[in-house]
Each structure stands twice: as C-alpha cells, then as structure tokens.
Amino acid sequence: MRDPFADEILDLYKEKNWKEIVEKYHDHPERSKVLWVFPTEDNFQFLKECLDSLACDKIMSVGCGTGLLEWMISEATGIPVSGVEVDSAWWNSKYAPPTFIPLLLTSSKLDKDIINVLQNSTNTALTFCYFNNRPAFEDYINFFSGTCLIIIGPxxxxxxxxxPKPFNDVSEDWLLYKWQEVRSSSDFIAVYCKK
Ligand SMILES: C[S@@+](CC[C@H](N)C(=O)[O-])C[C@H]1O[C@@H](n2cnc3c(N)ncnc32)[C@H](O)[C@@H]1O
Incomplete structure (x- = not known):
C-alpha cells in the first residue's frame, strides 16, 4: 500500500541520496515505519573503522526490517550488507513497507540455508538493530562462526x-570492543569481538 512518508524515502533511495535520508528523517515522527535508528555520517565512519580493524569485510544483519539501514551502511562504507527477516507472508503482502535490499527470509526455526551462511561467516560482522527476540538471538549466535558482533539499540x-540491549547483555564470550552514540539519541552502536 502506498504511504506518502515511505514514498519520500523511496525517492531519495532511487537517487542514492542516503545523506539526505539521515539528515531529514532522523527525528521524523513516522521514521520507525522504515527504520528505528538513523546513524550520522560519523557513525557510518565509526562502523567502517571498526570493521576494518577487526578484519571484517561484510555484514549480515538479522531482523533487518525494510533493510534501509543495511542499504545506507553499504552505500556509506562500501561494505556489502545482507539482511535476514522472518515471516515471508508479511514481507510479501501488499501491506508490507518497501524494502531497500533483497531480504533473506527464514522461518522462526532457522532455515538450513541461513545456518549454512552463519557457519561460514569468518569475516562477517553479525548485526542486530533494535532486535527483540532473545531465543532467536541465541540461535543465530550459536551457529555464527565469526568473531564480530554489533548490537544497535537504546x-x-x-x-x-x-x-539484546547494546550493553551488558551478551555472554562472556564477547568483549566490548568500541561503542558510539547515534547523535544524542540515547541509541548506541556497540561493537563486540569474540574473546
Ligand atoms: C523492531 S524490528 C527492527 C527492524 C530493523 N532492524 C530496524 O531497526 O528498523 C525487529 C525485527 O526483527 C525481526 N525478527 C524477529 N525475529 C526474527 C528472527 N528469528 N529472524 C529474523 N528476524 C527476526 C522482526 O520481524 C522485526 O522486523
């Protein structure tokens, strides 16, 4: 279904204008229709520097929603980002919001294909933004073979x-490497590496 707010974002997406998307919509009242956190250019740079120093060259984002954040990260940093979602019936319905990357769809019990990707993810940063499903989070982490975890949230x-929350909410296997606030929003990007 057409939504004027989503259409404005789509127009900027078609122009590859992610800078205007983050500048113009980061505090828009309808922003969470398409994304919960709109990072700054500095935040994207921070992510790039963290991933470079941790030798990660790709990101897999779980619960990516529309994939707007994932598309903007790849545009801003050059790092390829894939996104996983559940509930293919919803994402394929006419009521679903627009999507900005192709979604890898799984059922709530992880599909074999996704498990296979997780098990072969050496240089990948596994990312969760405003995720809200602890059992699923544990499942993804258990299959994940990489050493970098990013949690974005309040x-x-x-x-x-x-x-999970960004801080003090993961097992002792993970060491907080660096973190940065998104503007003065009380949202944080927390980067962990495996001990
Ligand atoms: C609050 S939304 C956040 C969406 C997006 N990351 C953002 O920041 O706008 C949480 C998302 O996690 C997804 N999710 C929940 N359980 C999941 C699972 N087992 N695998 C993948 N995604 C899941 C939901 O469908 C939902 O889109």
Missing amino acids: GDSKGVHTD
Whole structure:
C-alpha cells in the first residue's frame, strides 16, 4: 500500500541520496515505519573503522526490517550488507513497507540455508538493530562462526525495550570492543569481538 512518508524515502533511495535520508528523517515522527535508528555520517565512519580493524569485510544483519539501514551502511562504507527477516507472508503482502535490499527470509526455526551462511561467516560482522527476540538471538549466535558482533539499540535511559540491549547483555564470550552514540539519541552502536 502506498504511504506518502515511505514514498519520500523511496525517492531519495532511487537517487542514492542516503545523506539526505539521515539528515531529514532522523527525528521524523513516522521514521520507525522504515527504520528505528538513523546513524550520522560519523557513525557510518565509526562502523567502517571498526570493521576494518577487526578484519571484517561484510555484514549480515538479522531482523533487518525494510533493510534501509543495511542499504545506507553499504552505500556509506562500501561494505556489502545482507539482511535476514522472518515471516515471508508479511514481507510479501501488499501491506508490507518497501524494502531497500533483497531480504533473506527464514522461518522462526532457522532455515538450513541461513545456518549454512552463519557457519561460514569468518569475516562477517553479525548485526542486530533494535532486535527483540532473545531465543532467536541465541540461535543465530550459536551457529555464527565469526568473531564480530554489533548490537544497535537504546541505552537504559531511553526507556525502550530491546533484546539484546547494546550493553551488558551478551555472554562472556564477547568483549566490548568500541561503542558510539547515534547523535544524542540515547541509541548506541556497540561493537563486540569474540574473546
Ligand atoms: C523492531 S524490528 C527492527 C527492524 C530493523 N532492524 C530496524 O531497526 O528498523 C525487529 C525485527 O526483527 C525481526 N525478527 C524477529 N525475529 C526474527 C528472527 N528469528 N529472524 C529474523 N528476524 C527476526 C522482526 O520481524 C522485526 O522486523
């Protein structure tokens, strides 16, 4: 179904104008229709530097929603980003929002293809943005063979629930490498590496 807000974003997407998307819509009241967190150019640069120093050359984003964040990361950093979602019936329905990357769709019990990708992900950063499903998070992490994990989400002061949270919410296998706030939004990008 057409949505004027989503259409404005789509027009900028077609022009590859991710800079205007983050500048213009980061505090728009309807922003969460397409994405929960709109990083700054500095945030994208921070991600690029972290991944370069951790020898990661791709990102797999779980629960990517529309894939707008994933598309903007790949445009801003040159790093290829894939995105995984559940509920193919919803994403293929006429009510679904637009998508900005091709979605890898799985059922809630992880599909073999996705498990296979996770098991062969040496130089991949596994990313969760505003994810909210602890059992699924554990499942993905258990199959993941890589050593870089990124959690994007609200800090405690924001009063918004996600699972996992960006800080103090993963097993001791993971060491917090670096983090950065997204503007002064109380949303954070937390980068972990495997001990
Ligand atoms: C709050 S939304 C965040 C979407 C997007 N990352 C963003 O920041 O706008 C959480 C997403 O996780 C997805 N999700 C939940 N369980 C999942 C699973 N087992 N595998 C993949 N995605 C899942 C949901 O369908 C939903 O789109």
